[in-house]
Amino acid sequence: MDLTRGQRAKITDLIANGEHFRLGVAIQAPGLSIDVACFGLDAAGKLADERYMTFFNQPTSPCGGVRLSAPAGAAASGPSAAHAGGPSGQPGDQTCFDIDLGKLPPSIERLTITAAIDGTGAMSNIGQGHVRFLDGATERGRFAFSGADFAAERALMLLEVYRKGGVWRTCAIGQGFNGGLAALVEHFGGTVAEPTPAAAPPQSPTLQGTTTRPPTSQASPPPASQSPPSQPKTPPLNLSKITLEKKGNRVSLEKPGHAEHGEILINLSWRPAASAAVKRGLFGGKRASQIDLDLGCLIELQTGEKGAIQALGNNFGDLLNPPYIALDADDRSGNSSEGENLRINGQHWDAIRRVLIYAFIYEGAPNWAEADARISLKTPGQPEIEVRLDSQSNHQPMCAIALLENDAGAVRITKLVDYYRGHRDVDQAHHWGLRWTSGSKD
Amino acid sequence: MAISLNKGGNVNLSKEAPNLENVLVGLGWDARATDGQDFDLDASLFMVKDDGKVPDDSHFIFYNQKTSPDGSVEHTGDNLTGEGEGDDETIHVTLSKVPATIQRLVVVVTIHDAEARRQNFGQVSNAFVRIVNRDNNQEVVRFDLSEDYSTETAMIFGEIYRHSGDWKFKAVGQGYAGGLKALAQQHGVNVG
Numbered sequence: 001m002d003l004t005r006g007q008r009a010k011i012t013d014l015i016a017n018g019e020h021f022r023l024g025v026a027i028q029a030p031g032l033s034i035d036v037a038c039f040g041l042d043a044a045g046k047l048a049d050e051r052y053m054t055f056f057n058q059p060t061s062p063c064g065g066v067r068l069s070a071p072a073g074a075a076a077s078g079p080s081a082a083h084a085g086g087p088s089g090q091p092g093d094q095t096c097f098d099i100d101l102g103k104l105p106p107s108i109e110r111l112t113i114t115a116a117i118d119g120t121g122a123m124s125n126i127g128q129g130h131v132r133f134l135d136g137a138t139e140r141g142r143f144a145f146s147g148a149d150f151a152a153e154r155a156l157m158l159l160e161v162y163r164k165g166g167v168w169r170t171c172a173i174g175q176g177f178n179g180g181l182a183a184l185v186e187h188f189g190g191t192v193a194e195p196t197p198a199a200a201p202p203q204s205p206t207l208q209g210t211t212t213r214p215p216t217s218q219a220s221p222p223p224a225s226q227s228p229p230s231q232p233k234t235p236p237l238n239l240s241k242i243t244l245e246k247k248g249n250r251v252s253l254e255k256p257g258h259a260e261h262g263e264i265l266i267n268l269s270w271r272p273a274a275s276a277a278v279k280r281g282l283f284g285g286k287r288a289s290q291i292d293l294d295l296g297c298l299i300e301l302q303t304g305e306k307g308a309i310q311a312l313g314n315n316f317g318d319l320l321n322p323p324y325i326a327l328d329a330d331d332r333s334g335n336s337s338e339g340e341n342l343r344i345n346g347q348h349w350d351a352i353r354r355v356l357i358y359a360f361i362y363e364g365a366p367n368w369a370e371a372d373a374r375i376s377l378k379t380p381g382q383p384e385i386e387v388r389l390d391s392q393s394n395h396q397p398m399c400a401i402a403l404l405e406n407d408a409g410a411v412r413i414t415k416l417v418d419y420y421r422g423h424r425d426v427d428q429a430h431h432w433g434l435r436w437t438s439g440s441k442d
Numbered sequence: 443m444a445i446s447l448n449k450g451g452n453v454n455l456s457k458e459a460p461n462l463e464n465v466l467v468g469l470g471w472d473a474r475a476t477d478g479q480d481f482d483l484d485a486s487l488f489m490v491k492d493d494g495k496v497p498d499d500s501h502f503i504f505y506n507q508k509t510s511p512d513g514s515v516e517h518t519g520d521n522l523t524g525e526g527e528g529d530d531e532t533i534h535v536t537l538s539k540v541p542a543t544i545q546r547l548v549v550v551v552t553i554h555d556a557e558a559r560r561q562n563f564g565q566v567s568n569a570f571v572r573i574v575n576r577d578n579n580q581e582v583v584r585f586d587l588s589e590d591y592s593t594e595t596a597m598i599f600g601e602i603y604r605h606s607g608d609w610k611f612k613a614v615g616q617g618y619a620g621g622l623k624a625l626a627q628q629h630g631v632n633v634g
Contacts, residue, residue, distance in 0.1 A: 006564025175476035
């Protein structure tokens with residue numbers, strides 16, 4: 001069934017089982033960055049429970065009735081790829097929601113699929129787009145739209161599934177707001193707060209009031225209604241950080257429309273040694289040792305050239321020339337809030353085939369648990385990605401943290417967090433093929 | 443307490459409101475909450491004989507022709523008086539003045555310029571029609587059309603009709619493509 005704007009239908013007319021199906025969304029939008037979300041609303045059309053905003057930082061509703069899932073056929077292209085599990089092979093969708101209406105609580109009367117532009121642009125600039133109903137792998141209904149349907153809107157309600165008189169129905173909406181996500185959220189009864197201006201690091205926009213904005217841009221929050229600072233009822237959503245929890249979890253950073261990634265900043269931080277030292281000193285043990293973690297990477301270019309970048313051996317790399325990766329100055333204490341930084345020149349990501357991020361303990365006994373280290377990966381216009389060095393193995397000084405691969409232009413990031421005796425073992429485990437000799441930083 | 447009708451239901455106005463004479467037909471819908479081109483909705487009324495056609499074009503009451511020749515039907519347009527709270531447009535009907543040849547008063551709402559603006563009733567929310575006794579300001583019957591419409595650009599909301607000497611009201615909720623022009627033609631109006 002083709003749905004046109006304004007058209008309504010019963011879910012049972014589209015989906016025989018009437019209850020569980022998949023909504024696949026795609027919007028061709030060269031040069032635009034668009035976030036898709038699913039809002040679970042109450043009878044008044046309000047987002048009474050912000051946990052029912054389903055998007056890539058909050059991929060599942062509490063009841064499990066709405067679940068962000070990877071578009072099949074592009075298993076690694078969505079941040080939610082770890083949740084992929086459904087039927088595979090639905091080309092053409094960029095975002096999918098697996099819906100099980102039977103699991104939704106009675107308070108949720110309406111699921112609205114939305115799209116919002118992050119950054120500049122208007123919906124009149126988009127190409128073709130669709131929201132479609134999938135029963136298993138079979139398409140049962142499609143609402144197609146294009147930029148010609150819109151003008152200056154920057155956020156859209158695309159389609160909704162709603163309960164009316166005990167019957168689930170759908171309506172192709174295709175209407176939106178020039179005020180973008182902020183206006184959309186306001187329509188759903190919430191407010192979007194500006195990030196606290198003087199707050200320390202460039203963190204995620206804080207969430208105040210009842211709802212939130214999806215997470216891509218840290219740079220330019222919508223010019224929205226400012227809400228007075230108030231205590232949120234529930235802890236704020238982490239709006240701009242993705243944590244890769246388990247080994248093998250992966251996310252992909254797609255190119256932001258206009259063809260080039262920004263600078264990818266990889267930061268290694270760990271617990272300052274001071275606290276650990278004091279504790280150990282009190283118990284009269286051996287002299288507290290400073291933990292010095294070094295950040296480095298193995299790199300392979302598309303040309304087949306390979307190398308390693310790390311302070312040890314003074315291979316600091318080069319940001320403007322191959323290998324387009326550079327290491328900042330060495331932080332030997334961990335006290336610096338900056339920790340250690342590795343930068344990848346996103347403009348030249350196309351030249352890079354893969355990068356393996358690692359950390360090793362150069363001095364001091366390997367004590368990963370004490371160090372409580374983590375890397376964060378920041379890219380302009382993308383959510384921050386965090387990988388903790390967990391599942392520690394304290395007798396091995398080397399940790400392969402994450403693998404970055406060039407997946408048709410996207411940056412595919414996979415959590416590794418495997419511990420090794422040294423560089424050579426990491427190299428062998430990942431078939432890099434470098435020759436290693438021992439070296440010193442000084 | 444007003445009666446609330448479902449689509450297709452009807453009520454005997456003469457029984458519900460004995461001696462009903464001065465009727466207000468109130469029509470409403472929610473203004474567009476989103477941005478984009480405004481919706482311009484117009485209410486109209488066809489006074490038709492038992493063959494479903496108007497006796498002549500003067501019995502098509504709309505924004506360019508607001509009063510019937512007999513004075514029984516008057517389109518009061520936008521609700522500027524405050525009368526009939528919540529109505530977007532109102533039509534006054536004086537039942538005793540309706541000519542005997544007129545069997546039904548068909549109340550329709552159309553979206554102006556719907557095709558060019560690519561608008562339809564599926565995008566209009568909370569539409570209703572209600573019949574109010576103007577003599578005591580009591581709502582007699584109400585029909586909420588929500589979810590009974592979709593891609594149509596013209597809707598028959600309801601009709602007031604004669605039945606065995608009484609006046610009845612029927613909740614129609616029937617949509618049509620083609621806007622006001624198609625509806626007018628269907629009811630025997632010559633439109634240019």
